Amino acid sequence: MTSPKAGEMLHLRGNALGKGDPVALPLTQSSMFHLPGAPDGHATYGRVDNPTWVHLEHVxxxxxxxxxxxxxxGMGAISAALFATVTAGSRILIPSDGYYVTRLLADRFLSQLGVSVEERATTEFTDGGFDGFDVVFVESPSNPGLDMIDLAAVARDVRAAGGITIADNTTLTPLGQRPLDLGIDVVVASDTKAMGGHSDLLMGHVASRNDQVMERVEEWRRVSGAIPGPHEAWLLHRGLETLDVxxxxxxxxxxxxxxRLTAHDAVKQIRYPGLPDDPTYALAQAQTxxxxxxxxxxxxxxxKAEQFIxxxxxxxxxxxxxxxxxxAERRARWGDDVDPAFIRLSxxxxxxxxxxxxxxxxxxxL
Known part of the structure; x- marks a missing residue:
């Protein structure tokens, strides 16, 4: 299955080239730019902009x-999205079984700044509704349990309650799931994973059709200095060119x-959204x-889990x-609430x- 955007993506740069321009994206490794006179409309300083980022973000x-x-x-992207959308007194909801560092950020930092943080398991996420929450952070499929929730329903109900939604789409990428099209307000992702794809970079991104949110996210990046390096941006751009394949x-x-693993005697339990008897199968068919x-x-x-890995x-x-x-790894070693013999396999x-x-x-x- 090929994304309708994949072919066009490969030629976004090429179709704008002049004669003699390099086809491959140049790496601009500079903290300063030649800037006589008024700076408006030009690259100014490496913490503010970089031509390599600009094209990466275009893609x-x-x-x-x-x-x-x-x-x-990825955590830089999650931090930017959260700090751009909460203030002292805000109330946020996050998954108790999602990526554990998101919970650490909320517990160790946001809660110390007057933000009220509540947690719910993915399978119980809609229980109690969303009244009173300013920001609802979702992760579907959850990492590492691979439970799913109805993103369109959550987006609709949170919006009706006056809040905004942020979805972590790292596990499926825009080619596998499109939270913004389902009504989610903000998408975050760790591009360290499949988007880059070669285990040689750390990157993340934030995407939203809400202009006010993106203005705040940009300001957070510029003021906090949480910027990507141009070389990492160049590597991610190169990785994206083979993402579809x-x-x-x-x-x-x-x-x-x-x-095949469902039939192996050594496997006590398996979770994969594509198995017809998986609890997420029907939703995954509709949503992804x-x-x-x-x-x-x-x-x-x-x-035995360690021996296998x-x-x-x-x-x-x-x-x-x-x-x-x-x-593969045993996620219990990081403190995830899973069986000690539970293995996440990528x-x-x-x-x-x-x-x-x-x-x-x-x-x-074994």
Whole structure:
């Protein structure tokens, strides 16, 4: 399945080139710019703008179909979105089973600035409604549990209650799920993962069709100094040029592996939105373009989980996900509320039969 935006994305720069211009995006590595006279309309200073960012954000905006700003990490993007939308006295709701660093940010910093923070599990997120919440932060599928919620319904109900919604779309990317089209106000993502795709950069982005929010996000970046490096922006731009191909391979392989893992005796439980008996299947069919490249398996115990992760030659025992190399880890080691033998498996770009043979052999050896 190919995104209708993928082909056009590859030629956004090319169709604006003059004769003799380089086809590949140049890297502008400069903190200063030649600036005689009035600075209006020109690059001014490296904390404010950079030509490499500008084109990267043009591509990201094309993918999101919305204004977009880049950040030096996914948490940089999440921080910008939250600090741009809350003030002292605000009340926010975040998932208790989502990415744990988002909870840390809310607990250690936002709550100390007079922001009231409440948590709900993804499967119970709509219980109690959204009255009184200024900002509702959602993550679907949740990381690492892969539970999903109806983004359109949440967006509608939060808007009716007078709040705004922020969705973390890291796990599916704009090619797999489009929260803004479902009514979500702000999208954040860690481009460190599948968007960059090669495990060699840290980046993130914020996208929104709300001009006031984006003005605040831009001001936060400029004033706080939470800016991406031009080299990282260049790397991300290069990674985006193969996103469609990589994402298609990863999602297709994940579906095949999930179907085979359900039948393996060593696997006590498996979660993947593309399995018909998964609790998220019906919603994922309606809400997403692809089921994603993440799946989870739970083995018999922690020792066997560690043995599997550390002995499979085509799995990297590493945190993070979305790279060309398949990777796996026990999320309990970071404090996630999951079984000690729960494994988050990120499917990469290896040939699927070769990958399955390695996974099956490692499971058989437990």
């Amino acid at each position: 990201l905006s094309h993918l999101e179909d919305a204004p977009c700003l880049s950040f030096p990490s 990589r994402f298609d391979r990863m999602c297709g392989s994940a579906q095949i592996l999930a179907e 373009a692809r089921f994603g490249f993440l799946l989870s398996i739970t083995l018999e115990d922690e020792a 550390n002995t499979c030659p085509l799995l990297r025992p590493a945190t993070s996900f979305g790279g060309v190399h398949s990777s 499917v990469g770009c290896e040939p699927v039969e070769e990958l399955w043979q390695a996974i099956e052999a490692s499971l058989n050896a």
